Amino acid sequence: MTDDLKDKFERLVADPPPPSAVPSEAVFAKVRTVRRRRTAGVLTLAAAAVVAIAVAAGNMTDIDSSPPVSHTPSAPTTIVTGPPTTTPTTTPTKTPSGTTTSSQVTGAVHTPKNNTPPPSSPSTSNTPAAPALGVHVSLKPTVKGRLLTMKVTLSGTALVPTAAGGTPLSTATTPFLDLLGGTQYFFGDGGQSGSDAGAVNCLSGTKRTTGHQTYTLQADPVGTHTYAKAGTYNFSYTVRYCSTKGWVPVTKTTTVTVK
Missing domain, CATH: 1.20.5 (Single alpha-helices involved in coiled-coils or other helix-helix interfaces)
Known part of the structure; x- marks a missing residue:
């Protein structure tokens, strides 16, 4: 600083100018x-x-006057209009080939109501079916020397024949053989025999009877048949039973060996 400037500064400090206005x-x-x-x-x-x-009012120019869309997500609003429903969920199942299939569905599933009643099943009757008509014959020969004893077994179902007056025979007191239409048999050596049914008739529409009976043929007074010589013989037995078509014959044969 020059001496001149220093001198002016000192005078200014020592004698400041008066204030121009009130503080x-x-x-x-x-x-x-x-x-x-x-x-x-x-x-x-x-x-x-x-x-x-x-500016904001200028942007709201649509019908609903909605504010401009912002990118800030707002909290979702849930409106409940009815009872809660359950959405079915599917549990995936892995198959051996690696594919995934749906194996189980859980949750409430709505099933539409069908007011149409199910078709009625055909009614079944508890009445058992009537047995078929027919007679089975079984033969059992017994040979001692030259003597033959033959046992016959009859079983099956037949219509009950009627007596001479048209009355059906009694099934309670009449043997099954007598409810049939008689028998006829051949011993194979020329001899033959049989039984007569008597004055009975076979009428369609009568009730059925089911029976079983075993008896011995009465060929001789002692119930045997004697062959004159040794040999093999064909024995034949025929019985008739009453059916819807009248008398029906049933024939059974067996071999008899005499030594």
Whole structure:
């Protein structure tokens, strides 16, 4: 600093200039200046807010006046209009080939109601079916020397024949053989015999009878037949039974060996 400037500075400090205004007025002037600046800032912010509102109102031009879409996700709103429903879930199952198939469905499944009643099953009767008509014959020969004894077994179902007056025979007191239409048999050596059914008739429509009887043929007075010489003979037995078509014969044969 030069001496001239230094001298002027010292005089200024030693003898300052008098104040041009009252100190309080200077302070108030600064306060007013700050207030004016704040007021200008508030007005500026208010004007900016008005402009923003105007822009937002300009964007709401559709029918529903909805605000512009924003990218901020909002919380979902759930509206319940009825009882809760359960969605069926499927449990996947792995097959040996590696593919995944649906093996089980859980949850409530709505099944449509069908008011149509199920078709009725055909009614079945508890009445057992009537046995078929027919007679089975079984022969059992016994040979001692040259003597033959033959046992015959009859079993089956037949219509009950009627007596001479048209009355069906009694099935309670009449043997099964006598409810048949007689027998005839041949011993194979020329001899023959049989039994006569008597005065009975076979009429269709009468009730059925089921029976079983075993008896010995009465060829000789002692119940045997004697062959004159040794040999093999064919024995034949025939019996008749009453059916819807009248008398039906049934024939059974067997071999008899005489030594």
